Amino acid sequence: RDGMEIKKSDDFGEWFSQLVTKTEMIEFYDVSGCYILRPWSFAMWETIREYFDAEIKKLGVQNAYFPLFVSKKRLTTEEDHIEGFAAEVAWVTKSGKKDLEEPIAVRPTSETIMYPAYSKWIRSYRDLPLKLNQWSNVVRWEFKYPTPFIRSREFLWQEGHTAFATKEEADVEVLQILNLYRSVYEDLLAVPVIRGRKSDKEKFAGGLYTTTIEGFIPTNGRAIQAATSHCLGQNFSRMFKIEYEIGDNKKQFVWQNSWGLTTRSIGVMAMVHSDDKGLVLPPRIAPIQVVVVPILRKGMEKMVRDAAEELEQELQKDGIRVKADLRDDKNPGWKFNYWELKGVPLRLELGPRDIEGGSVMATKRVDGEKSMFERAKVCETVKTTLESIHKSTFEKARIARDEKIVRVDKWADFVPALDKRTMVLAPWCEQTPCEEDVKDRSGEESQQRLGEEGEVDKKALSGSAKTLCIPFEEELSRLGVEKIGEDAKCFACAEKATAYTLWGRSY
Ligand SMILES: O=C1CCCN[C@@H]1CCCn1cnc2ccccc2c1=O
Numbered sequence: 001r002d003g004m005e006i007k008k009s010d011d012f013g014e015w016f017s018q019l020v021t022k023t024e025m026i027e028f029y030d031v032s033g034c035y036i037l038r039p040w041s042f043a044m045w046e047t048i049r050e051y052f053d054a055e056i057k058k059l060g061v062q063n064a065y066f067p068l069f070v071s072k073k074r075l076t077t078e079e080d081h082i083e084g085f086a087a088e089v090a091w092v093t094k095s096g097k098k099d100l101e102e103p104i105a106v107r108p109t110s111e112t113i114m115y116p117a118y119s120k121w122i123r124s125y126r127d128l129p130l131k132l133n134q135w136s137n138v139v140r141w142e143f144k145y146p147t148p149f150i151r152s153r154e155f156l157w158q159e160g161h162t163a164f165a166t167k168e169e170a171d172v173e174v175l176q177i178l179n180l181y182r183s184v185y186e187d188l189l190a191v192p193v194i195r196g197r198k199s200d201k202e203k204f205a206g207g208l209y210t211t212t213i214e215g216f217i218p219t220n221g222r223a224i225q226a227a228t229s230h231c232l233g234q235n236f237s238r239m240f241k242i243e244y245e246i247g248d249n250k251k252q253f254v255w256q257n258s259w260g261l262t263t264r265s266i267g268v269m270a271m272v273h274s275d276d277k278g279l280v281l282p283p284r285i286a287p288i289q290v291v292v293v294p295i296l297r298k299g300m301e302k303m304v305r306d307a308a309e310e311l312e313q314e315l316q317k318d319g320i321r322v323k324a325d326l327r328d329d330k331n332p333g334w335k336f337n338y339w340e341l342k343g344v345p346l347r348l349e350l351g352p353r354d355i356e357g358g359s360v361m362a363t364k365r366v367d368g369e370k371s372m373f374e375r376a377k378v379c380e381t382v383k384t385t386l387e388s389i390h391k392s393t394f395e396k397a398r399i400a401r402d403e404k405i406v407r408v409d410k411w412a413d414f415v416p417a418l419d420k421r422t423m424v425l426a427p428w429c430e431q432t433p434c435e436e437d438v439k440d441r442s443g444e445e446s447q448q449r450l451g452e453e454g455e456v457d458k459k460a461l462s463g464s465a466k467t468l469c470i471p472f473e474e475e476l477s478r479l480g481v482e483k484i485g486e487d488a489k490c491f492a493c494a495e496k497a498t499a500y501t502l503w504g505r506s507y
Contacts, residue, residue, distance in 0.1 A: 033146035033153030043287035081206035115240040149267025157262035181227035190282035196469030208233030221421020223504035279343025295351030427497030429490035
């Protein structure tokens with residue numbers, strides 16, 4: 001009843017839905033695509049927020065708060081920014097029984113809300129750089145299949161919006177923020193991501209270029225955009241007249257960036273690490289890192305309970321997020337299952353014999369490994385064990401991801417590789433018509449293959465491929481891929497290939 005009833009590899013969608021509800025991360029809600037974030041997952045968002053907020057403040061970013069609503073006139077200031085997104089905008093059209101004069105949109109993102117104010121605030125180069133961020137919710141009335149954390153109609157995020165005098169400053173910050181996003185995923189959530197640039201077709205249409213961190217869900221072979229950092233160039237500053245005096249009455253448009261990370265990050269972490277017994281939480285994001293379970297014996301209950309509380313106090317004082325489960329209506333076995341389901345990284349058991357012998361039995365959630373800790377050194381041992389759990393959790397995910405990255409140089413190998421739930425790294429010409437063509441051909445071909453294979457291979461993933469990113473140099477070398485050769489040919493159109501590009505099916 002309380003435990004997981006579905007295997008991750010049998011029915012991924014159902015497994016995930018059970019995972020987020022049985023672990024008390026999510027409660028479902030009667031507005032489609034909206035979810036209740038319960039304390040177990042909200043604590044994770046708070047940890048992400050504390051970490052990222054402290055880091056951007058070191059970069060001189062200040063937090064502010066802008067209105068939730070935006071007028072139609074404002075939102076559609078420049079159609080090419082909104083084009084393609086209009087269908088997702090949610091509108092307020094009435095108050096009570098009365099129609100509003102003008103429909104008001106609920107913010108899907110805040111460029112058009114913030115930038116008129118930027119235009120007012122930035123007059124001279126002394127007003128630059130302007131670096132503001134807001135932690136808020138946004139609404140995008142998506143129609144694709146809603147999934148907790150991954151795709152919801154309201155989600156929490158931070159959106160940074162910065163303005164600089166020069167392109168050089170903007171280019172530097174775009175990458176500083178992207179590296180912070182990588183750190184949130186890899187150092188907090190133990191999820192490996194690949195940094196790169198979006199193709200012209202996939203970039204934010206209103207911007208100059210988009211950098212991204214791409215995640216991967218090995219179970220269903222889908223890639224997922226984990227966070228983005230855009231350089232907007234001067235596109236928005238021209239649109240919103242954000243300019244500054246450069247002396248003798250001459251003006252210059254500012255160079256802008258905008259960057260965002262959302263609660264999707266929690267869903268990616270849960271999908272990547274969790275198993276058939278429930279959540280597997282990396283220690284740095286776990287709301288509770290250690291649970292102490294007393295093994296009570298008749299007549300010695302008080303002694304053992306006190307020892308468990310003492311151990312809890314000691315670990316707490318040492319900065320560990322620890323909980324002693326002293327509930328007297330549950331037996332140890334029940335408690336083991338409960339905290340295993342919740343994904344607590346480390347369980348300590350304390351029985352009469354352990355107390356006599358000055359030892360504590362420890363069990364790691366990530367691999368079930370058991371060991372005896374010396375009671376006298378328990379704080380130190382717990383800390384080093386939690387560090388090693390983070391590393392092994394990351395390594396496990398990195399290996400599972402890397403073995404699903406396949407090198408392809410010719411078209412014939414492309415769809416067969418994708419159908420094995422992989423990401424494909426291929427030399428590409430970077431031309432949009434070619435990207436459109438790959439999208440169409442890969443969609444058709446995978447449908448045919450599904451037919452031909454006869455037995456509908458449940459494991460086969462169908463659908464068309466898109467570019468995920470053009471990995472940065474250092475990412476290619478991390479993947480053991482050399483720089484692209486002068487005479488390399490595009491895998492799809494045989495024109496000159498200018499970059500190795502990561503392709504895949506994505507959320
Ligand atoms: O990614 C980010 C990071 C945070 C700040 N905004 C940028 C770009 C958002 C692109 N976008 C995404 N969905 C939308 C949906 C409706 C209207 C407009 C948009 C829209 O402009």
